Amino acid sequence: MPLSEEPRGAYVPRKRLFIGLLAGGSAVILVLAFLLWWVPSVGLRSIHPLLPVLLGIVLGIVCLLIVLGLSLLVLTLLSGKDLFFSQRLRGIVIKYLFPAIIAVGRVVGIDRDSLQQSFIALNNQLVRSKSLRVPPEKALILLPHCIQLFDCAIKITGDVNKCVRCGRCDISGLSALAQSRGIDIAVATGGTLARKIIVEKRPRFILAVACERDLTSGIRDAYPLPVIGILNRRPEGPCINTRILLAEVERALDEHVISGRP
Numbered sequence: 001m002p003l004s005e006e007p008r009g010a011y012v013p014r015k016r017l018f019i020g021l022l023a024g025g026s027a028v029i030l031v032l033a034f035l036l037w038w039v040p041s042v043g044l045r046s047i048h049p050l051l052p053v054l055l056g057i058v059l060g061i062v063c064l065l066i067v068l069g070l071s072l073l074v075l076t077l078l079s080g081k082d083l084f085f086s087q088r089l090r091g092i093v094i095k096y097l098f099p100a101i102i103a104v105g106r107v108v109g110i111d112r113d114s115l116q117q118s119f120i121a122l123n124n125q126l127v128r129s130k131s132l133r134v135p136p137e138k139a140l141i142l143l144p145h146c147i148q149l150f151d152c153a154i155k156i157t158g159d160v161n162k163c164v165r166c167g168r169c170d171i172s173g174l175s176a177l178a179q180s181r182g183i184d185i186a187v188a189t190g191g192t193l194a195r196k197i198i199v200e201k202r203p204r205f206i207l208a209v210a211c212e213r214d215l216t217s218g219i220r221d222a223y224p225l226p227v228i229g230i231l232n233r234r235p236e237g238p239c240i241n242t243r244i245l246l247a248e249v250e251r252a253l254d255e256h257v258i259s260g261r262p
């Protein structure tokens, strides 16, 4: 399967939602910047004729930076290539734009899950644009506990390799995949344990599987580490017997982890 294609049945969230809100928010900021210049410029002129010009230059630079940043983000997403500063762009999206977009989304009535899905898709695309490839020992697959079958008697938190691969849940396929590629795999029961695992294993690339909320906070917590987020499926509702499309995991590993296989 070509890497540019999503695996059959893969969930494809919309980056456009996040970008659309970002563009809308930027347009509002540009209008506000104009008003901020125009309204006081009448009074400023009476103090000194150059003051409105100076204020105009400062606000113009701010507007130019906003437009350039947004254009660069959109171009990076459209081309799929690391044009300039994609790591810096991801940082700005994660630290500043995400909270702002969530607030804007709340005002215009867009549900949080859709925005988080869009954010995860955007993050994944920015990570992909860096064409990062790490050796298997520097990669980590991080899973939520809810992927394990609810009534499995084996405790795999701490050591996924204890799974006897009975095939009743996706831990079976995931642990076989990780073992065949020589990649570390771990199950985290929450953000604190996930952070501890990351500190211990010191990966250079993380493939994380979780729900919208946990992936969003995980991607933000782990920054600047590159994290590709894959949403789990919840056929029985949240937090119980969740599933993963193995082909999605394989695709991300093919893309970012150097194959140790002959």
Ligand code: SF4
Binding pocket: 148, 149, 152, 153, 154, 156, 163, 164, 165, 166, 167, 168, 169, 170, 171, 172
């Ligand atoms: S594959 Fe079987 S043994 Fe492994 S975690 Fe799932 S239910 Fe338990």
